[in-house]
Amino acid sequence: MLEIRNLHASVEEKEILKGISLKVNAGEVHAIMGPNGSGKSTLANVLAGRPEYRVTVGEAKFEGKDLLAMLPEVRAREGVFLAFQYPVELPGVNNTTFLRTALNEARKYKNQPEISAGAFLSMLKKKMQVVEMPDTLLSRAVNEGFSGGEKKRNEILQMAVLEPKLAILDETDSGLDIDALRIVANGVNKLRAKDNAIIVVTHYQRLLNYIVPDFVHVLYNGRIVKSGDKELALELEDKGYDWVKDETVTAQ
């Protein structure tokens, strides 16, 4: 589904990603872990097409197509979804209208008819159960005045509505208490399927107790320095990131 080769990316002339290669197949969940500043969020944002990030070298293919050549909105319509680390508040933009607009953009792109307001609403009610979201948040402006947990749930609700092929969760666990974390993780697990893939970017292992990954990659200084299965996450939890850093230094 996704194939990244030797990806280098910079922000404001500073190189953050220094040669990432990663292959993600349908049905897989990959966790990307690493200490602060290792480039985890940069990778997530580069894949979603954030304009501030410049790819200097390398390629990323999504279902065989050149992902990096696509505008952010085209990536979304093709089925790439980024759950933001800091979801943006959009005062004056109604949450329901926003979700329906987003869905209809994707449907138009795929030459499908637009969904009616009524049909959308009944679909939305079902999706809301996935993240145990109260109705009241739907009539509000997007994320405006939402608590941290509500914002993250709203991200997963968007994911449930848009049904992406590839979902990238950028530190979705950060700042969540245990209940919110459970709700968000359960939501993600319900959306796991054979024909979609999920990349979970996280600093901590605790989210991976709920969303169990098939693969774990450790990112350090812009490179993947270690890959393994879910045991690697536990090992990291046990030994800390210094263990990886030390190993990297030794290897060099």
Add this chain to the structure above:
Amino acid sequence: MPSSSIRASIFNAESQKIMAENTEIRNWYLNLYKDFENRLNGEKSRPVHKLRKAAIEKFAEIDFPNLHQEDWRFTDVSPILGHTFAYASKNAAGTISAGQLSPFLFEGMKSHRIVFVNGFYSRELSKKLPLPKGAEIGSLAEAMKEDDEPISELIARRLDPGTDAFTALNTAFTLDGAYINLRDGTALEDPVHFIFISTGDEKSIAQPRNLIVAGKNSQVRFIEHYIALQQGIYFTNSVTEIEAGANASVDGLKIQSENSESYHVSTTSAFVGNDANYESHAVSNGAKIYRQNINVTLGGEGGNTSLEGLYLTAGEQLSDTHSMIDHAAPNCTSGEHYKGILDDKSRAVFNGKILVRQGAQKTNSYQENRNILLSNEAKVDTKPQLEIFADDVKCSHGATVGQLSRESMFYLRSRGIGEEHAKLILIYAFASDVLRSIKQDKVREELEHVLSTRFLKGI
């Protein structure tokens, strides 16, 4: 010669040139007045004519505003003074079909409709609904035909004709305009929709003199709607006087949608009595140069006013709002909330003055001006101006000038919404709270539509 004195002499030469040009245009209007007066015939003996004469004398004494005056330093009116405007024919109304008028009627809105064409009342195009007892609405000229003495006392009652040359000029040519007069306790349920149509005739001037008088405990909503049927350089110089008696409620919406070649200068002067409420809403997207002065005096205890505005500019348009809220009595509240969206090389000016007089204790006032620049070449000059002479007051103000948030843009795009559409959503969201304050649903929907079509280019 040191460079500063070179500059000084150039400056002097320039200002002398401006003065010389202004003398010519002033003479033009003085002659226009003579023509106007000659055609008044018997009306010259009426009381209102004294006011006209005093105003034209004032006009002859004062110069047009220029960039050296604090209140006009960002708005150069010399393009307006570069034209010799004259009155259009009174008979243009007959050439307007119902079809030409219908796009401006806010389909489905139940309202009284009073239409002026090039400044002249058109009975044919107007349509009044049944009125409650104690309510008079329509054309000022028609109302004055019957009994002009009490009405003429209400004109320029609190607005000094010599405030500036434009006000003096309008007052000198006082003839027709919007008129509402509500006796005490009269509630007008349906809004009054005043439509000022310009046929876009080259070099024509219209100077509506609008008078809204709401007696004690009365209620009224009205719309001042300025539109053009085609392109062409013309000039609207309007004055609106509003008097809200004790415990009255007045809601006025001004929509300035003149064509993009025209000029529009207006002064709204409102007096708010004890426990009265005056709400002003203003939406503008037209005119090449637009200057609106809004002066509200909170003259009775417990009065309230709110000024909500939205200006949209593009091309080389200039939109200038100068407001002045005068807290002259204790326990009054005022709120002002103006937003601007600027594109291309357009410019906007916002100057919000709040004066709290000595003795106007327990005043509560806030002011906010927010602007979004959609282009690097657009420019805003915004200035709050607070003068407070009482010690127990709450006043706040804020002004911002920014661009559409890059974060928000990326968030929308990352959900599959294209760049142009995302921009529109954010612009719409930015303007939405001002539009939401407009109570007439049909008007609000139409303005939302105007907003979306204006910024939907390229989709």
